[in-house]
Amino acid sequence: MMLQTRERFDVDSPFKRPSRPRGRRHRVAVIGAGLSGLICARTLADLDCEVTVFEKSRGVGGRMSTRRSESDLQFDHGAQYFTVRDERFRRHVDTWIEEGLVAPWEGRFVKLNRGYLEESNGETTRFVGVPGMTAVCRHLATDLDVRFGTTMAPPRHDGTAWIVEDAAGTSQGRYDWFVTSAPAPQSAYLLASVPHLEVKARRVSMSGCWSVMVAFKSPLDAGFDGAFVGVSPLSWIARNSSKPGRGEDFETWVLHASPEWSESAIEADHEEVVKELLDALWQVTGLQPVEPKHAAAHRWRHALPAEPLGDRFLFDPGLRVGACGDWCNGPRVEGAFLSGLALAGRLVCTMAAETPHARNCSTFASPGP
Ligand SMILES: Cc1cc2nc3c(=O)[nH]c(=O)nc-3n(C[C@H](O)[C@H](O)[C@H](O)COP(=O)(O)OP(=O)(O)OC[C@H]3O[C@@H](n4cnc5c(N)ncnc54)[C@H](O)[C@@H]3O)c2cc1C
Missing domain, CATH: 3.50.50.60 (FAD/NAD(P)-binding domain)
Incomplete structure (x- = not known):
């Protein structure tokens, strides 16, 4: 042997x-x-x-990390939530839930497409780290x-x-x-x-993703906590502060650009990206534009594997x-x-x-x- x-x-x-x-x-x-x-x-x-x-x-945490701003606001600027399909993963998630590191995000999830809103909650349980996505990695x-x-x-x-x-x-x-x-x-x-x-x-090629983190003094009347967006520079919008255990004074949001938009703007200036994705937010939600108290962009150069x-x-x-x-x-x-x-x-x-x-x-x- x-x-x-x-x-x-x-x-x-x-x-x-x-x-x-x-x-x-x-x-x-x-x-x-x-x-x-x-x-x-x-x-x-x-x-x-x-x-x-x-x-x-x-x-x-890598792409599952939580970003803290200078004014102590926190944003899950990479992974938004996770789902569980595999039993081996489930066993670990169960212990993380018991230890208070993870909790279900019981928000309202929708699809926004060309001005139409469609419910998207389904049967899926979406889990998040508490008080931020980094919690699991910090524990490990x-x-x-x-x-x-x-x-x-x-x-x-x-x-x-x-x-x-x-x-x-x-x-x-x-x-x-x-x-x-x-x-x-x-x-x-x-x-x-x-x-x-x-x-x-x-x-394995990996596509980029621009993530914009914004905070508003007053809540936006969006009517959802997470939205999958079609036909827009945006692909995802989340009310970050609606996740369990966040406890922010401000309402925080995370906007993700689509892989196509992100790739086409991968070398763009951060301020320009903030402006364009905020414009897209007002456009897809139909909300009146509001000046954020905080706005920043983060570029994930290698966000998701194509295949x-x-x-x-x-x-x-x-x-x-x-x-x-x-x-x-x-x-x-x-x-x-x-x-x-x-x-x-x-x-x-x-x-x-x-x-x-x-x-x-x-x-x-x-x-x-
Ligand atoms: C914008 C975005 C949204 C996402 N949304 C979701 C979601 O909602 N649900 C979901 O399940 N998944 C989501 N994902 C995917 C999920 O985040 C990843 O699948 C997962 O976090 C990848 O973990 P990893 O350990 O493979 O890689 P990573 O988290 O990328 O870890 C790799 C680490 O290696 C480090 N590193 C790289 N090169 C070096 C070097 N030379 N020296 C030292 N360190 C190095 C990096 O800094 C990083 O910390 C999202 C990802 C992104 C970017």
């Missing part, structure tokens, strides 16, 4: 079998502190791996070693370990395993020394490298979660096959890619 594993490493990999001393914990570098990276890191850390997470921004990151403000360069292997450096060339250590959870184009870049995985990540890979994650056991994220098998919060969880399962199974260190392989009945 041992011999077979050794042979596989030598055949599949240009690298020699890594020489991790017996008994030492597996060291894993995870790039990205969004949901997929954090559930992967959390799972590995709970199974006694030594995990370090590198995140280029100043906080956790508890006690993890997360290095914020650290933009990573592509790791390289020296034959025994992954050499991990940030974009400034500062060493961030040596690791047995390397995982990227960045959006597909950024993961492709980070996988530069693993060409067969890089090429797969590069195949995910169709694999739950990418993995090379020989090179000890993996990639996860919503771009692998599902362009949503749930897809990101399941991707990171499944990759952690596969890593642990591979570690277990190598050493008796991690024995919980059967916990993760992951279908894998």
Whole structure:
């Protein structure tokens, strides 16, 4: 058994079998502190791996984060809510509900199209983080070693370990395993020394999304809390302050531009985007324009994958490298979660096959890619 594993490493990999001393914990570098990276890191850390997470921004959450303004207003400027289809995800969501991290958003949801309004509540339960979308990621990151403000360069292997450096060339250590959870184009870049995985990540294109965050002193008489918008620069409008646990003094709204509009204006000036999307808001709702107390725009350059890979994650056991994220098998919060969880399962199974260190392989009945 041992011999077979050794042979596989030598055949599949240009690298020699890594020489991790017996008994030492597996060291894993995870790039990205969004949901997929954090559930992967959390799972590995709970199974006694030594995990370090590198995140280029100043906080956790990635596209599921909450933005706080200088005047202390908060906006879910990326993911708006999430739904639950998969039983494995449901089990986690149930515990988050019990812990008060997540609650259903019981608003009125509609479709707005060419001046027509159609109800869109249906049977779907829409969950949100409380008091902001970041709550779940913040919870998962508890006690993890997360290095914020650290933009990573592509790791390289020296034959025994992954050499991990940030974009400034500062060493961030040596690791047995390397995982990227960045959006597909950024993961492709980070996988530069693993060409067969890089090429797969590069195949997934991701569209941009402009998000505008506005606050009004008096409530707008819109008559809904969330609206899917057609035939407009906008694709989504949400009364952010109608989500549970927000408790704002002002009424806050988040406006998302459609992928087409966002792509055509991807290099536009932030102020110009605010103006155009506010104009679109008044136009699609028929409301009288009101001057907001606060308005800001955020550009998501890699918001949503056009067509995910169709694999739950990418993995090379020989090179000890993996990639996860919503771009692998599902362009949503749930897809990101399941991707990171499944990759952690596969890593642990591979570690277990190598050493008796991690024995919980059967916990993760992951279908894998
Ligand atoms: C505008 C918008 C609206 C959305 N609405 C919904 C919705 O309503 N419902 C839903 O289910 N989903 C929605 N989504 C999708 C959802 O947000 C994502 O599917 C999910 O959050 C992706 O998680 P992830 O971990 O795969 O990636 P991310 O959250 O993107 O995490 C990747 C992390 O990697 C970091 N990173 C990248 N490169 C580097 C580097 N070189 N070094 C260090 N760190 C790096 C990034 O900063 C980021 O924090 C929306 C997304 C957007 C953008």
